Each structure stands twice: as structure tokens, then as C-alpha cells.
Amino acid sequence: MNFKLRLLLLTGMWFALSALLIGSLFNYQQQVIEQRTQQTLHRELAAHMRDDNPLMHGTDYNPDALKSIFHTLMLLGPDFEIYFLDQQGNIRSHAAPEGKVQASNVNLIPIRQFLANQPLPILGDDPRNPGGKKVFSVAPIRQYDSVIGYLYVVIGSEQRTLLASQEGNQPVYNMMAISLLLILGFSLLTYRLVRQTLLQPIETVTQNLREQAGNDFRLRPDFVNQVPELKPIAKHLYLMAQRIQQQFLQLQQEEKNRRELLMQLSHDLKTPLSSILGYLETWQLQAPSPDPLIETAHRNAHKLAEQLSQQLELARSQKHVPEPHFEPVRLTQIIRETQESLAIDAEKKHLSLSLSIPDIDTVYGDKQLLLRLFSNLFENAIRHAPAYSTIQLQAEHHQHDVAVQITNQIDPDAPSGSMGLGMRIIQSILVIHHSHLKTKRDTRHYLQSFDLPISA
Template identity: 30%
Template sequence: MWRRLHVRAALVAAPLLLGLGAVMYFLLQHYSAQAALEAGQRMNLGLARYIVEHQPPGLINSAGRPDKGLVKELAVQVMAINPSVELYLLDTNGRVLAHALEGLRGPDPVGVQVDMAPMRRLLSAENDAGVLLPVLGTDPRSPARANIFSVWAIAPPGGGMGYLYVVLNGSAAQGVAAGLGNSGALRAMAIGAALSTLLAAAVLWLAWRHLTRPLRQLTDELKSFRDDGDAGAQSESGDEIGVLRNAVQTLRQRIAQQFQRLEDSDRQRRELVSNISHDLRTPLSSIQGYVETVLLRGEAIDAPTRAAHLRTALRHVDLLGKRIADLFELSKLDAGRIEPRQEMFCLAELLQDVVQNYRLAAERRGVSLSLAAGSHMKAKVLADIAMIERVLQNLVDNALRYTASGGTVVLAIENHGAFMQISVSDTGRGIETNHLPHIFERYWRASDAEEAGASTSSGLGLAIVKRILDLHGSVVRVHSELKRGTRFEFLLPQAA
């Protein structure tokens, strides 16, 4: 399930949504604080002016010195109404002259330099709606921290000028704001943001699941189609796109293999027609020649010569019949019209029968044919006895054909645990290494094959051997050395 595309997309999107939710939460918190500052400054923008206009003159005298008594009395009145504000008197350069802070802790703000630029911007804000609030100025109690304020110029009697500087978000208000940092409203907002993020992830998961449904269906169909043709197909890893890519690649390979097989089949069909024409024409021509000789010369041929001609024609008829039978058998094997019929039989007895059947032919060739010592075991195998007999006949016939007089052909059985190994060895001329990959092909003969042996071979014997053993799930192996002989061997399962 975790490899599904919609699940992985949701898992990837969930952290992004959580991060986006966190960013939105902090941005909301920040701009909410900014909006609160703007609202507080806008509501109290004219506070300093109102105080200056409704107070008797004398807060700053003509010498530029503050009347601390009036300042204290004024601060008591204003701060009694709004405890969050702090009042300061500034000189014309923005330096703090006096204040009325009760219970002051930390350094005295008298003498602190207030930045004049924000003051000028705020003074122009009453006449210029284009000035954006909040305008943050110096907080005399904490010069490193900016704060909202209200300011108005004071014109003392006798000339000169100073400023009434009112910090709107004083220490008391900041303490209350800090206490609200862990308020229920903020916790509710954080929980709401988290729930919204999870809801968005769930909606995204459902949307991806709906959108990728056709892709999943197509992937399952391709996998099913591929697995039907590949019994050894393994389970796929990755999401739908990865599985789909692998399935398409596998199908492309299968299609390429099918095209290659079609080309090979067409080539083999053409070669088969050509080879059949050649193999059937040669004995037919010989038969026709000898029969015509006998008919044309008639009584002019003596009885022994006539009998020799007829025996030769008969031998070619037998060869022709054998080649046609081999072709018919191989065509049935290739077409799948013959299936092995599994039965239990004694392998040693079958090999002994084959040796007996070929003993006379071996003696005529001057070849010793025998069953190896130790091969008379009673072990039984499970296979189609008629097909395995055909395999042994073809191998023995092939060994006798290419083994010179005085040579030996030996059949042997060896126990290989759950299998029995059957081998046919000869001391014939052997096969060159570069010819070994081709010996099981139809009609293949080495260019330097002995003419006597090649002339009596249909070229299909080993192809039939390989096809029969393929049907049994076995593999025929060959070992050969020039002028030292050849050994064919294969395995059959022992019967339980």
C-alpha cells in the first residue's frame, strides 16, 4: 500500500502542507500583531496633540528646562486613564528631558536620544493619508526596540520648542501581551491550523486516489498480461509509474523476442524446405537410376548384377522412409502434438535392450558396443519410456556412424542423487569445438564430416534428441575431443 502513487504523493505533500501551515500561522501571528499596533497607533494618533492643547503652558520653559511637577501631574492623569502609555518630554533634538515613570527599574531614560525621522513621518501623517502605519519609533526605556508612539510639538512661552513623546505600548502593555503568548486563543488557532493541514492532506490523498485510478487499472492489466506469459514473473516494487515502466519494457522485450522467433521460424522453414527437397531428391534419383537400368537393359544384365541393383534401390528406399519418418516425428514434436507420458521403468533394462538391438549393426562395422560395468543397477526413473528409447537409439546410431572399425561405444548409468545420469560415449573422430553449438540444429553437418557417415544420416537425429529431452525438462550435454571421441549425457529423475 505504501508504494501506491497516491499514498506516496500524500506522504510527500503532508510535510509540505504542515510547513505551509506553520508559516501561515507565524505570518498570521506576526501580521495580527502588526495590525494591532497599527490600530493602536491610529486610534491614539492625536493623543499627544490633544494633551498639549489641553494643558496649560509651562511643561518646558523658555530655557528649555522641563517642569517636572507638571510632567508628573500630567502623567498621573493620563496614565490613570490608560496605564499602557508612557510620557516623555523631548528637546528640539529628540533628547529625553523628563519623564514620570513610577517604580522605574533599569537605567534612567533621561538623556536617551530618540530618532527624529519616525517623529517627522508621524507628524506628517495627520495631514498625509499616504503615510503607512504603524510608524515605529525609539522606546526610551529600551532604545534597541522600536515601539508605536504619538508625538506633538510643544511651544513654550518665550520661544523655543520641544516635543511631548507618548509611547503607546509601554512596559505594562508589553507585559500583558507577553502573558497572552500562551493564551487559549493562540492554542486554538494553532490546533485549527494543524487540523486544516491534516484535512488538506486527506483531501489531496482522496483526489490523487481518484485521479490515479485509471493508471492503477492500466498497470494491473499490463502486469496481468505480462504474468500470463511469464510464469516466473516476480512481484514489482515501486509505484504505479515504475511498475508500468517495467511492464512496458518487459512487453517490449517479449515482442522483440516474438519477432525474432518469427524470423527464425521463417528462416528454418525455408531451410527445411530446401533440405527436404535435397534429402528426398538424392535417394529418389538413386532409386530411379537403378530401376531404369534394370528395366532398360533387361535380360542383358546377369542375375547377380540385377540383384545388386535392386538391393541398392531397396537400401535407398529404406533410407528415404527413415528420413520421412524423422521429418514426421520432428514436426509432431515441434507442433506440441506429442506429450511425454510419465511412467516408471527400469533404466538398466532399457539400455540393455538398446545394446542388444544394435549389437549386430555394431559388429558389421567392427565396433564394440556394450553397457558399462556398474550400470546394471535396479534404479527406476520416471519418464516416457518410448521417447527415451528413441533418444538412446539416435545417440547410439550417431555414435556408430562416426566411429571407425576397432572403436568402442559404451552406454553408462550413474547415480546423481535424485537423478540418474545416462551417457553414450564413443571413440570416434570427435567434434571440433566451434561446431559443438550447432550439432543440435536441423540438417546441420560439419563441412568436413565423413561422407560415408553423412550420406546415411537424415541430419535430424540430434534435433529429435534435444526436443524430446526438452519436453522432459532435461538438458543434453556433449563433451568431445578431436580423434579421441564424443560423450553425450543427460539426467532423468529417479522414481520415488
């Protein structure tokens, strides 16, 4: 998800959640304030009704007094419901029609809290709606200094609840719709502002950089004329492009000097190398029997002559690196040639090479690069292995590649710090062959492994 969508979604979701939270808190506070206001205004209502009419007649309630109170209720309006409770909270009498009252008693805990003057609002039971809570006014009915009942007045009658429900939630829905429209409009305006002042200039800068990348990063001087937010970045990019231009010029000059030096060096080495090859070929023609040492020297000299010719051809054609030539190559042949070229170094330390190569050992790669790969690997192994030890090479044929593993012991007295360039060459050759080098080392052994493809 790109920045534009993230910004739009984040802004919309944040404001939507904020609107819901603020609306919920506002509605809750409004209900609490309304309940506190109603209960505060009618706090003494039950006490006044009790005092104006003697409710008790002997040990029982006075029906005439209750009738007078119910008549007063009709004069006050349908927003109040009056109940006469005994000292256990049981409803003894009420003014509601038959069948309207669903509960037979009222919880006395809110009544005691109300009489103890605790902070309002205090919600009590609604006899017509069991489980519902409403604000109320209550007054204790005493006889001989003891409470024998309560006059319980519910504020906000059932008719009021029905009228409120008939109004429905349409005003709330209208408010939410307006809020969502405002939120959406704000999000779109924010997105438009960010797009015009930030996103489009960034796209323009990116397009300019993409176009100038194929032109050696030659940025125009007006590239730094961007929006204020991008001016520091554009300025540093322009300075970077200038630095790249300077480096291009330096590299071109160095490449020119290197090419001239390489051509001169190749010419200087070609004549003595040709003389060495001539003498070695003459020796082979005149010798009564083949000499392995002369054949190895002739093969290495011929290889050096080929590499020298490649370097001279590269210098003439102005190419940076030779193009690899991939073909099927026998792994055994590569290792044999490498072993013969390094035989003298191995004999100096009395090292032996243990080979485990499958019958099908054909890999797909560049022969010269593979010769250089194994030459560097064996040179490192010979340099760091102790005398009279064995260098092990194991190859396993898999479905799509050949896994190669080279293991040697570690001489604690071997020279260190000489594997950096060789390892970089090895890694580069393996990258060309779509592989990479894995190394594992402990206190006594050093293991290197990699894979070579068997087909293109």
C-alpha cells in the first residue's frame, strides 16, 4: 500500500474513531446531566407528597391519602409514577393500570443511598420495566420513630420512554452522516493538499532522476528549484550528481591510462613468453620420452599466453570484463589441471589430495573461470593446511547441480590476512555461475562448499 492510500485511510479511520468516541462521551455526559438535573429538581417531591397527605391510617396505609396523591400525580402530568413500598421494598400500592407493573418489589440499596444524600444521579429500579434503571425521588414513611414504608416516585414515566423511542435514532443517524461527510471531505482535502505539495513533486524528481540516469547523471541547474519541502533533498542530489560527474571523469582518465599500460605490458610480455613456449615445444620434440614437468610448464605457459591475448584484446576493444563462455565442462579435468599447476606447492608441504567425484561430473560453466576458481580454493587450502595433511574434495551429483565441498585442516602457524582478494575473486566467479560460497570453520578444520549447475 503506497503513501497516498495509507494517508487517506489513516486520516479517515482516525477521524471516524474520534467522532464515535466524542459522540459516545457527549451522549453519556448528556444523559448523566439530564438525570442529575431531573433528580435534583424533584429531590423533595416525594417528601412534599408525604407531608401534604397523611399516608398511614393505624398500621396500614390510608387509601384516601393515596387517592389524593394519585390525583395530584394526574395534575403534575404523565412524567411521574408513584409507588407505595413497605419497609422490605415490596410494592403495596400504585397508580398504574392493571397489568402495567411487572415487578413486585424494589431494591432498597439505591433508596438508602438517596436518603444518605450521596452524589446524584442515583438510579433505582423501574417496576414497569424489570432490569431497567431510572432516576427517582423517595421519602420514608415513619410511625413511632420507625420506618414502615417508602413513597417511591419514578421520574420519567413509561409514556416518556415510549415517546422517546417513537422519535427513533434518526437525529443520531443524521448527525453521524453529517460527521462522516465532513470527515471524508477533510480527508480528501488533506490528500489533495499532500498530493499537490509533496507527492507530485516527488514523482517529478523521480522522473528527472530516471531520465538523467541514462545521461551519466547530468542534472540541470534548475533541478534544485523544487517545493520548499524538497529543496534540501534536491540540493544534495545535485551536489551528488556533480560528485558523480567528477568521478566519471577520473574513471575515464584512469581507464585510459590503465588501457595504455596494459597494452604496453602485454607487448612487453608477449615476446619473452613466445620465446619460452618455443623452447618448451622444441624440448618436447627432441626429448626421447615425455617429461611430465615439461608438459605442465608448457600447458601453464600456453594458458598464460591465452590470458595475455585476452587482456590485450580487451584493451583494444575497450571492454571492462571478458564475456564468459558457458559450455559443458568435466569437473575431473578442471581439478586435474589445477592439481598439476599447484603440484610443486603441495609437494613442498607434503600435502595429498583426496578426491571423491561421481561418474557424472559434467557441469555447465566457463572453463577459464572454473580453473581460476579451483586454483584460488586450492591455493588457500595449501597455504593454511599443516604439513603432511590431506586436502579433501567431495562432489555429489544432484538433480540440477553438483555440490562441491573442500575441507582442510588448519595450521595455527599459517600466514593470515592473505585470503581477502582470493575470496572476493571466488565469490565473483560463483555469482556468475548463479551460486555462492558457504564457509564453516572450527578450531581444527576449514570447510568451503558451493553448487555448480549441470545445465543452462
